Amino acid sequence: DTAVSQTPKYLVTQMGNDKSIKCEQNLGHDTMYWYKQDSKKFLKIMFSYNNKELIINETVPNRFSPKSPDKAHLNLHINSLELGDSAVYFCASSPKPFGEQYFGPGTRLTVT
Amino acid sequence: EDQVTQSPEALRLQEGESSSLNCSYTVSGLRGLFWYRQDPGKGPEFLFTLYSAGEEKEKERLKATLTKKESFLHITAPKPEDSATYLCAVQAFDSWGKLQFGAGTQVVVTP
Numbered sequence: 001d002t003a004v005s006q007t008p009k010y011l012v013t014q015m016g017n018d019k020s021i022k023c024e025q026n027l028g029h030d031t032m033y034w035y036k037q038d039s040k041k042f043l044k045i046m047f048s049y050n051n052k053e054l055i056i057n058e059t060v061p062n063r064f065s066p067k068s069p070d071k072a073h074l075n076l077h078i079n080s081l082e083l084g085d086s087a088v089y090f091c092a093s094s095p096k097p098f099g100e101q102y103f104g105p106g107t108r109l110t111v112t
Numbered sequence: 113e114d115q116v117t118q119s120p121e122a123l124r125l126q127e128g129e130s131s132s133l134n135c136s137y138t139v140s141g142l143r144g145l146f147w148y149r150q151d152p153g154k155g156p157e158f159l160f161t162l163y164s165a166g167e168e169k170e171k172e173r174l175k176a177t178l179t180k181k182e183s184f185l186h187i188t189a190p191k192p193e194d195s196a197t198y199l200c201a202v203q204a205f206d207s208w209g210k211l212q213f214g215a216g217t218q219v220v221v222t223p
Binding site: 004031033040041042043044045048050055056058090092094096097098099100101102103104105106 | 143144146148153154155156157158161197199201203207208209210211212213215216
């Protein structure tokens with residue numbers, strides 16, 4: 001059983017399009033996160049939700065909008081995609097808003 | 113601002129050749145320091161959490177230690193399957209769980 005899953009695994013799209021990435025965790029955790037890993041492999045947090053409430057919102061363009069329909073799901077919607085949005089996006093979860101986090105397999109987004 | 117610096121950037125080892133990776137950090141109130149392993153094309157895999165200076169954790173050939181300014185990940189008698197990028201991250205008390213990652217050390221172990 002996959003603990004943190006993401007769909008799709010790969011996403012190739014053109015500039016200007018809108019796309020979504022879905023994340024689900026079956027660990028019963030309260031807190032979920034989105035991270036971006038750029039071409040230099042540097043991981044940087046974007047958002048965090050605790051019990052469906054936004055608790056971290058880093059300086060991310062407002063084209064990125066997270067949504068948490070329930071504690072087990074955190075989706076990421078991206079409007080008007082730009083070339084610079086190309087990266088690997090990782091979802092993660094933790095039991096509480098501190099402590100170790102468990103990562104999903106990542107979604108590689110390529111914007112052409 | 114919290115900062116994490118890992119060295120070296122890359123490390124090539126012969127099987128059985130022990131070595132150490134360094135993670136130096138500055139953080140306003142350390143809640144925890146975390147080590148992860150990342151294989152190509154996969155998500156980071158949690159290894160250890162260290163909470164206070166002097167603490168040590170071990171798992172198979174890996175041992176992590178913590179001081180007030182840095183952490184070391186010692187790899188003893190590595191095997192080719194230990195090849196991966198090792199990531200260090202810090203979490204501050206006032207961070208709402210945010211992990212501040214270093215850039216990682218890429219380790220290649222050759223037979």
